[in-house]
Amino acid sequence: xxxxxxxxxxxxxxxxxxxxxxxxxxxxxxxxxxxxxxxxxxxxxxxxxxxxxxxxxxxxxxxxxxxxxxxxxxxxxxxxxxxxxxxxxxxxxxxxxxxxxxxxxxxxxxx
Numbered sequence: 438x439x440x441x442x443x444x445x446x447x448x449x450x451x452x453x454x455x456x457x458x459x460x461x462x463x464x465x466x467x468x469x470x471x472x473x474x475x476x477x478x479x480x481x482x483x484x485x486x487x488x489x490x491x492x493x494x495x496x497x498x499x500x501x502x503x504x505x506x507x508x509x510x511x512x513x514x515x516x517x518x519x520x521x522x523x524x525x526x527x528x529x530x531x532x533x534x535x536x537x538x539x540x541x542x543x544x545x546x547x548x
Contacts, residue, residue: 450498451522459483460491467501468520471513 454460462481466472472480478488492512495501500519504511514520 451500454495454498454500457491459487460495463488463491463495464500464514464519464523467512467514468523471504471511473509473511477512
């Protein structure tokens, strides 16, 4: 059981980062390769302003970092292990989803 405040805080920050579909898309894109904001906005089909707000959230969560490159800034995952964690989490969720059997609940619309 998690009881250390820093462990709980770290997981809560990761959960907050994943709580929005756009932030998930950003993280998956950065898992593939670091990127500049303009390129990310174009790739994800969102405005730079909207992207900037989400990147600020991800920076505040400690999930991504901004790396200065002359007059530009490149964003990347703060640690390569985060990319592995995203892969592991996605794989686990998809495996559980494939295994679930709740035909009765399916009729109620919960699955």
